[in-house]
Amino acid sequence: MRVMVVWCPDWSVVAALEEADRSLRSPAAVLSANVVEVCNGPARAEGVRRGQRRRDAQARCPELLLLPANPDRDARAFEPVLAVVEDLRPGVAALRPGLLAVRAPGSWYGSETAAAATACQALVETGVWDVRVGIADDLFTAEQAARTAEVQSWTVVPDGGSPSFLRGLPVHVLQDDGARGRELVGLLQRLGLRTLGDLADLPGDAVEHRLGSYGATVRRRARGEDPTLFAARTPPPELDAEVAFEPPLDSVEAITFSVRTTAERFVSQLTHHQLVATGVRVEAEADGAVCSSRAWLHPRHFSARDLVDRVHWQLQSAGSTSGAGSSLRARRHAGVVRAPIDRVRFVPELVEPAAAHGEALWGSASDDLVERGVARVQGMVGFDAVRRPVLQGGRSPSARQALVPWGERAVDLRPVDRPWPGRVPGPAPVRVFATPPAAEVVDDAGREVCVTDRGVVSGEPRRFRVTGRDGTGLPWQPVTAWAGPWPTDEGWWSGGAGPTARFQVVGADGRAWLLVRAPDGWVLEAGYD
Amino acid sequence: MSSARSVAALDPGRSVVDQLRERVAAMERRPAGEPVATLPGLAGLVPLHAGSTYAVDSAALALALAAGASQAGEWIGFAGCADFGAEAASELGIELSRTVLVPDPGEHWLEVTAALVDVLRVVVLRPPASVDERTAGILDSRLRTRSSVLVVHGHWPRVTARLSVEESVWTGPSSGAGELQERRARIAVHRGARPPERADLAWPGVRLEPRLEQQSPGISEIRRA
Numbered sequence: 001m002r003v004m005v006v007w008c009p010d011w012s013v014v015a016a017l018e019e020a021d022r023s024l025r026s027p028a029a030v031l032s033a034n035v036v037e038v039c040n041g042p043a044r045a046e047g048v049r050r051g052q053r054r055r056d057a058q059a060r061c062p063e064l065l066l067l068p069a070n071p072d073r074d075a076r077a078f079e080p081v082l083a084v085v086e087d088l089r090p091g092v093a094a095l096r097p098g099l100l101a102v103r104a105p106g107s108w109y110g111s112e113t114a115a116a117a118t119a120c121q122a123l124v125e126t127g128v129w130d131v132r133v134g135i136a137d138d139l140f141t142a143e144q145a146a147r148t149a150e151v152q153s154w155t156v157v158p159d160g161g162s163p164s165f166l167r168g169l170p171v172h173v174l175q176d177d178g179a180r181g182r183e184l185v186g187l188l189q190r191l192g193l194r195t196l197g198d199l200a201d202l203p204g205d206a207v208e209h210r211l212g213s214y215g216a217t218v219r220r221r222a223r224g225e226d227p228t229l230f231a232a233r234t235p236p237p238e239l240d241a242e243v244a245f246e247p248p249l250d251s252v253e254a255i256t257f258s259v260r261t262t263a264e265r266f267v268s269q270l271t272h273h274q275l276v277a278t279g280v281r282v283e284a285e286a287d288g289a290v291c292s293s294r295a296w297l298h299p300r301h302f303s304a305r306d307l308v309d310r311v312h313w314q315l316q317s318a319g320s321t322s323g324a325g326s327s328l329r330a331r332r333h334a335g336v337v338r339a340p341i342d343r344v345r346f347v348p349e350l351v352e353p354a355a356a357h358g359e360a361l362w363g364s365a366s367d368d369l370v371e372r373g374v375a376r377v378q379g380m381v382g383f384d385a386v387r388r389p390v391l392q393g394g395r396s397p398s399a400r401q402a403l404v405p406w407g408e409r410a411v412d413l414r415p416v417d418r419p420w421p422g423r424v425p426g427p428a429p430v431r432v433f434a435t436p437p438a439a440e441v442v443d444d445a446g447r448e449v450c451v452t453d454r455g456v457v458s459g460e461p462r463r464f465r466v467t468g469r470d471g472t473g474l475p476w477q478p479v480t481a482w483a484g485p486w487p488t489d490e491g492w493w494s495g496g497a498g499p500t501a502r503f504q505v506v507g508a509d510g511r512a513w514l515l516v517r518a519p520d521g522w523v524l525e526a527g528y529d
Numbered sequence: 530m531s532s533a534r535s536v537a538a539l540d541p542g543r544s545v546v547d548q549l550r551e552r553v554a555a556m557e558r559r560p561a562g563e564p565v566a567t568l569p570g571l572a573g574l575v576p577l578h579a580g581s582t583y584a585v586d587s588a589a590l591a592l593a594l595a596a597g598a599s600q601a602g603e604w605i606g607f608a609g610c611a612d613f614g615a616e617a618a619s620e621l622g623i624e625l626s627r628t629v630l631v632p633d634p635g636e637h638w639l640e641v642t643a644a645l646v647d648v649l650r651v652v653v654l655r656p657p658a659s660v661d662e663r664t665a666g667i668l669d670s671r672l673r674t675r676s677s678v679l680v681v682h683g684h685w686p687r688v689t690a691r692l693s694v695e696e697s698v699w700t701g702p703s704s705g706a707g708e709l710q711e712r713r714a715r716i717a718v719h720r721g722a723r724p725p726e727r728a729d730l731a732w733p734g735v736r737l738e739p740r741l742e743q744q745s746p747g748i749s750e751i752r753r754a
Contacts, residue, residue, distance in 0.1 A: 370604050373648030374629055380637050380644070387630040389615035401615035403630060426701065426709040427733045428616035430588045434632070460704060483702030483709065504709045510697030512709055526614065528699075528709060529588045 002104035011098025015077035032069035116154035162224030167197030241266035248340030276301035279350030286339035429526035566601035581689035603650035
């Protein structure tokens with residue numbers, strides 16, 4: 001069996017740069033635990049090496065782009081490469097992101113060289129520039145052949161030529177085999193074994209005694225006796241579902257009614273694969289072009305009814321152009337889409353095994369009931385008018401909470417378990433104003449109370465009141481007790497609100513308030529009521 | 530038939546008026562007597578009953594009334610409370626993952642509240658404007674057939690009990706130093722035309738505190754005599 005290996009060097013960097021939308025020519029490195037894991041060619045030219053610490057790498061190359069390690073992203077980005085090769089020859093095995101193996105297509109493309117050239121060309125056409133192909137009798141030799149190849153080129157090791165090809169390779173090619181590979185390289189070099197040929201010449205039992213089973217495996221590989229096979233993957237099933245309307249429909253009600261069976265088919269084919277979708281992209285096409293596309297996340301997983309609801313909300317919000325600021329949808333505008341829709345497609349974006357979302361033995365009927373009731377409310381006032389409160393980290397009370405639209409997952413929350421220095425201690429305020437009203441706080445002489453840069457209060461607060469926009473305000477209220485200030489200066493590096501100081505103030509009626517001295521005046525941020 | 534049964538079933542050991550009330554409530558299809566979990570500090574003062582409406586004048590009291598049901602594993606909802614303090618709710622034991630929030634229901638507040646009452650155990654409503662008898666009646670009749678509780682933060686024409694904060698004292702801050710720590714509030718519970726019942730509650734945690742008057746019973750005895 002001949003094996004073809006396709007190698008895309010520094011794949012983590014390529015994937016990360018593509019995600020960050022940066023040029024592939026800029027020096028970049030992927031770091032994990034502050035140590036360079038992978039770097040690309042321009043960075044290597046500046047002296048950046050794998051295993052370097054972040055500081056050392058930056059000292060060598062100050063303009064080095066530092067990217068976080070993310071194995072999921074690498075695997076995701078490698079998926080199109082697998083698909084391209086799969087088109088040429090089925091039975092592709094992804095060894096790791098950046099490296100794939102496939103049984104070499106023999107005479108179909110004329111010769112193995114022609115097959116390698118075809119694979120290179122197909123990949124370069126999809127935008128993967130750095131591709132190297134190796135073809136040999138076994139997996140290890142093919143991988144080494146690919147590593148010796150030039151950019152967009154190939155090395156073909158002839159049938160039975162593996163031992164002689166591997167003999168000349170230095171032992172440090174084993175470094176790519178993980179930690180134990182690196183350990184073995186060090187040991188072999190100290191033993192005076194410079195090439196794989198030196199290792200292959202040693203007697204087998206002696207190698208196994210001295211270097212263990214891994215060393216014996218490496219020796220067998222170096223002799224071209226590697227029995228390692230790879231498991232070809234089965235292509236992922238096609239899970240998209242779409243429905244075409246002929247003639248195109250221009251009413252949201254008609255569309256939602258018509259997508260019902262498609263939504264049911266979508267969910268049932270996922271169920272057939274024992275999967276559930278937790279994130280779905282709904283695409284609507286008008287005149288053959290996608291006119292509305294939105295990814296929806298579900299806190300649990302999508303049922304057919306949920307999908308129909310999402311289609312309804314998406315098309316409704318796309319149709320109602322007026323009053324984008326108000327959460328309440330004008331009813332007379334609802335139900336008309338901008339252009340007649342001729343196709344609706346469901347694309348699963350996040351798919352998880354159904355077992356992870358199984359219901360308890362006794363079911364959760366009451367939760368279902370609530371979901372349905374809330375969906376009815378969403379139908380009345382719009383999907384984003386119903387919220388779910390979640391906690392997050394922050395300094396001000398309003399920053400410490402987030403109201404997530406019902407049926408969506410909370411993303412980009414600040415962690416709660418950090419210290420957040422400068423946050424106001426004591427019990428949390430019961431009322432947190434979404435738009436804090438302006439206020440006035442004055443001292444004995446009637447002057448406005450200020451806080452200096454060093455956090456010194458200009459005078460003792462005596463009276464406060466809430467002011468309206470037009471200068472008038474509620475009646476003054478005397479302060480019976482106050483505490484503070486708790487100064488913060490958030491986001492000063494990116495033009496934040498400027499230095500602010502928070503005060504807890506108890507009024508004469510025994511109600512406590514959280515007042516904030518911002519650079520442009522006082523605001524009433526929260527109430528302890 | 531019902532009259533014959535009622536005459537036969539009256540229990541001489543209990544108050545006739547109470548028994549008749551229960552019977553009337555049952556005839557109105559009210560899930561009467563079905564208690565809804567209440568915080569221990571409030572259970573002695575205002576035990577919540579399904580199908581009733583309670584009015585409060587403080588957001589802290591509204592949260593406290595809803596917290597018991599949430600702790601007991603029920604779903605609760607807040608309609609019209611744009612200034613919901615999630616952290617305070619969480620400190621009171623409210624499970625935020627079982628909390629539905631409609632911060633700004635706008636002109637549809639009545640329909641939204643009615644839909645929430647259908648599925649949630651406790652619904653806290655802050656009505657946007659003054660509510661007339663007829664509007665309140667729509668919601669009350671819906672409430673009667675469901676086993677949920679409506680807590681209104683604001684004015685409501687007909688309520689089972691009206692809770693108001695009469696006095697409130699915060700301990701902790703003193704001219705710049707310290708921080709808010711504890712709050713004691715005198716709560717008055719009005720039920721219909723009866724004289725109000727008063728109790729002292731302490732935050733955080735909503736604890737029922739012994740009242741000062743009860744510690745000096747001699748004085749009140751003399752006054753009464």
